Amino acid sequence: MRHEDERPAPYWNSYVAGIGLGLVLLASFVVMGRGLGASGAATRFASYAVHKVDASLGGGTRAEADSIARRNSYMAEYLPREGDPFDDFLVYMFLGVLVGGFVAGLGGGRVRFETIRGPQTSDRRRLVLAVLGGIVSAYGARLARGCTSGQALTGGATLALGSWAFMLAVFAGGYALAWFMRKEWL
């Protein structure tokens, strides 16, 4: 175990990490018959949470059959009447990413409670902006029918036109907003 004063291990070389990620994607196609994705799992969790909270407010188990999530055609897709709403490759992958990230952090000596932010901003402001950014990008990901994993990585690897358009739009959006947000990091 590392001591407190010991520096964390340097990050991987980004080209090596990129090749590793590509191999994971390839393995995913070979083993599971489909590519990677992240926002799909989050949608399942969100649909399940909306379903349960609404049923809970409606009186509990008896209100499950007609919850607001079941009536919503988009969310209902993720809530099968019979079977498991979480029985999906992306859910397992999502949990695996969390565990893998934690293990990698442990190995690199980077696990600690901290708010990563620029020198000119406060913790609170950084957290509020992160939550707002998360909401906007999650909404955008579902509008685009995929996120940077599902569209850019998986779709891009199959040379899908929509996925490349998505990726260019993400970069364009990022560059366009960078000037306005630069004070948060510089």
Next chain:
Amino acid sequence: MTSATSPRGLEWFSRRELAKLPALLRVAPGDPAHQVTGKRILQGLLLLLLAGGAAGLLAFFRGHHVLGTTHEIPWGVLIAGYVFFVVSSTGLCLVSCLGHIFGIEILEPIAKRSVFLALVMMLSGFALIGLELERPLLLMWMAVASPNLSSPIWWMGMLYGVYLLALAGELYLLLARKEPWARRVCQLKSIVAVAANTNLGFVFGSLHGRPFWFGGATPVYFIATAFVSGTALMMLMVYLTDRFSGEGTVRPPNEVLLRFLGKLLGLFLGILLLFTVWRALAGLASGGEHLFQVVRSLLVGPLFVSFWLFEGLLVLGLPLVVVLSGWRTRTGALVFAAAVTTLGMFLVRYNFVYAGQMLSLRPLTGPMGEIFDYSPPFKGTVAGILPYTPSWVEIAIVLGAVSFTILAYVVGNKVLTLGEEAEG
């Protein structure tokens, strides 16, 4: 000392502190940051307690109509909450008794606090099961007027009732500084606590119609989880009491105590890990379709997320990483381990209660009503699983019980001389 303002014979009770209780919630301009945070949290807890009280009244007067339980899932989150509170109380009592019985001196300074918290948790647990039973007053009367000695549930009430009285008696003796008597009561109370806790396990373990609960291992599993919950709660109690009072930092002797409790937590988590692994493997190896399907549901089925996330990551994974690594010397990491263990243990109870009932016990019938299979209406699929969603009333009652426990502990810590700083 508080005796100057206390009635004769009640030197351990501070009337002055009682009068100052409203100030616990009022944020004053000169308050240090940690006290402001503490007061804001208490204000939030008071609101939750009021919501819980309102929901409790609804449940008391309207009965099961306002709960999410059904004929096929009759035990819901209130039962899970009850199990959490009373088992944690037992664990707290047993761990604190280690100090008295085995002479572990480091635990002795927190004996009074532990007993008081165990007492409050018992009251919360009884409140939860009382509201779940729909007619708690009738229960109290019938338990005495018409006892069923062959019922584990009757014994549960009786043993936990005796345990509650023993806790109250021990607390009084500790406060009145009658240590030799307190030590004797503590020893007796430990025996009652083990009996009550394992008997609660037997309430589940004796139900042969519910294979997931049935078996002699269930009472032993309960006592193992009691030690885990009790140790984690004790760590949280020690940390939070220091953190939100005085200087707002953990006092050096308590840092040593936290490290000791961290080691204990590691030991108990190791035992629980073995239990969990062997229980799961035994379930998978069982010939019965019912038990196999429940364990399968937990490992790779509908309860996959709650099993791996709550039981695997929160209770066993993260805390074990902390207590087995170099982090075990860091107070913050130990408190994190205790917090996730406590939260996880609540969810483990919920999983345990629900998983035992998730498969329908109704026989599969043909179009003419003929019974041709008593096994659940599926083979190797997850269809046929009974849903359960707690109603907001149930959730509010549980949150109210959690709030009551914390608020009552804070008030007790102020008004009674539970620790060294309360006497100063």
